[in-house]
Amino acid sequence: MGKGGMSHGEGSKVEEENMAAWLVGLNTLKIQPFLLPSVGPLDVRVRMKAVGICGSDVHYLKTMRCADFIVKEPMVIGHECAGIIEEVGEEVKHLVVGDRVALEPGISCWRCNLCKEGRYNLCPEMKFFATPPVHGSLANQVVHPADLCFKLPENVSLEEGAMCEPLSVGVHACRRAEVGPETNVLVMGAGPIGLVTMLAARAFGVPRIVIVDVDENRLSVAKQLGADGIVQVTTILEDVGSEIEHIQKAMGSNIDVTFDCAGFNKTMSTALAATRCGGKVCLVGMGHGIMTVPLTPAAAREVDVVGVFRYKNTWPLCLEFLTSGKIDVKPLITHRFGFSQKEVEDAFETSARGSNAIKVMFNL
Secondary structure, X not given: OOOOOEOOOOOOOOOOOOEEEEXXXXXXXXXXXXXXXOOOOOEEEEEEEEEEOOHHHHHHHHHOEXXXXXXXOOEEOOOEEEEEEEEEOOOOOOOOOOOEEEEOXXXXXXXXXXXXXXXXXXXXOOEEOOOOOOOOOOEXXXXXXXXXXXXXXXXXXXXXXXXHHHHHHHHHHHHHHOOOOOOEEEEEOOOHHHHHHHHHHHHOOOOEEEEEEOOHHHHHHHHHOOOOEEEEOOOOHHHHHHHXXXXXXXXXXXXXXXXXXXXXHHHHHHHHHHOOOOOEEEEEOOOOOOOOOOHHHHHHOOOXXXXXXXXXXXXXXXXXXXXHOOOOOHHHEEEEEOOOHHHHHHHHHHHHHOOOOOEEEEEO
């Protein structure tokens, strides 16, 4: 089950009954007891204070699966989180009770070749919060390895700490695409991941960013957050040609790197065709399982296609960006909820509806 906790009936209780939001069936969340494992010598027990809702959480709620990960038994939801240390293992030296921390949610094996190469995000034995069968972090408390808990600077809030998780996706994408001050960037999709990728690209020194979406409200937010150009598009595949003309006009120069943060046939087709010869297209996250795209023309122009799955070694840089003010994630948090049964249900419905909701955050 990973370090987070165990099903009711396993483990030992802490002083008070620990409650968590359990996904117990299709469209059904219940706040129920969540028993924690003992704190090991290299672990900490953290009282959750801020937990964000991710698109994957909504997928699990609505379909009981996300890509190839299938929920087969009740599971605690949530993985974007920050909290306060309440207990430390006897061998933990860098954290003390009372420290505010952001949690990196994935525990890799550190034994396989991928881990040894430093690409631990691809570890086949990864135990990741709220990825079946591992329980998540939308709970009063969790137990987690201390080396995956990062102390928050004084000027970084707990909510911002929780936002390090989605921001990490954008930071890792920028590293994979090798963007910098000489890179013009196109972002397909102005949802939460598209927006944090845009913010990360700017922090990496990208001089010009154009962002594309079907939703006018999200494009307005992107503009407020610093996009140099915005282009509203349709969902009609036949519109790709004319829309690329608008996108290239908005950019005003070659598109060096495109981040597809939506993962549809149309967005990937647009990305491949709009990116300059010798450029890169970065597919961020898990889009549609099977896509039909014009790959041969892209290959003829030597457009590299780069995959991005989660992240690795990103929390220190995320915290540096937040501390220095290079990135401000606070405007992305549009809705806040407490931790009652009704509020949990309302929060997930708000996130699922989209509309004007970008990041929905629980304050525990």
